[in-house]
Amino acid sequence: MSATTAAATWLSLHRSTALADARLRARPLPDFSLSRVRVGADIATPAVAPSVPSSAIVTSSARFNVPNAITLSGYGATIAWLAGGPWWLAVYGLVADEIDGEVARATGQTSQYGSLFDWAVDLSLTALILAKLGAPWLLLVVTPVQVYLRERGWTPSCGSARAFLTLIALAKGAK
Numbered sequence: 187m188s189a190t191t192a193a194a195t196w197l198s199l200h201r202s203t204a205l206a207d208a209r210l211r212a213r214p215l216p217d218f219s220l221s222r223v224r225v226g227a228d229i230a231t232p233a234v235a236p237s238v239p240s241s242a243i244v245t246s247s248a249r250f251n252v253p254n255a256i257t258l259s260g261y262g263a264t265i266a267w268l269a270g271g272p273w274w275l276a277v278y279g280l281v282a283d284e285i286d287g288e289v290a291r292a293t294g295q296t297s298q299y300g301s302l303f304d305w306a307v308d309l310s311l312t313a314l315i316l317a318k319l320g321a322p323w324l325l326l327v328v329t330p331v332q333v334y335l336r337e338r339g340w341t342p343s344c345g346s347a348r349a350f351l352t353l354i355a356l357a358k359g360a361k
Contacts, residue, residue, distance in 0.1 A: 253290035
């Protein structure tokens with residue numbers, strides 16, 4: 187990847203993250219335990235989403251908490267795997283990505299920061315895994331789709347593009 191392409195990718199991710207961050211700050215945090223949710227004013231409107239109790243929208247100002255530490259450890263493990271570490275580091279990274287949100291909800295430590303941090307980790311690792319697979323050009327498709335879905339409040343019930351790509355890389359025998 188050339189320096190120009192890397193800079194353009196970073197700028198695109200930075201703008202997307204800044205836009206998502208601004209939108210998240212202006213809206214209540216959705217209940218991510220649902221398989222499909224809409225972020226925005228409609229989630230707080232009882233006529234539209236009567237099944238979402240107000241107690242489900244929990245916000246925390248703490249930036250360093252157990253769920254964010256799990257996210258960070260998974261990020262570090264995946265980076266170590268990408269740098270040539272053993273396969274189990276990739277698996278640990280995937281498990282950490284799956285449980286961080288569950289731990290946040292179970293302990294009442296959900297936050298807009300944690301949600302955005304987890305998403306930013308997923309985006310950056312997706313880019314690195316695509317580069318490892320030799321297909322960085324797929325970022326032109328994957329990143330806009332991820333941004334589009336996040337802006338509309340849709341989250342997968344499990345897994346992510348990063349998880350899918352990590353499993354492909356592991357299946358191809360990438361160390």
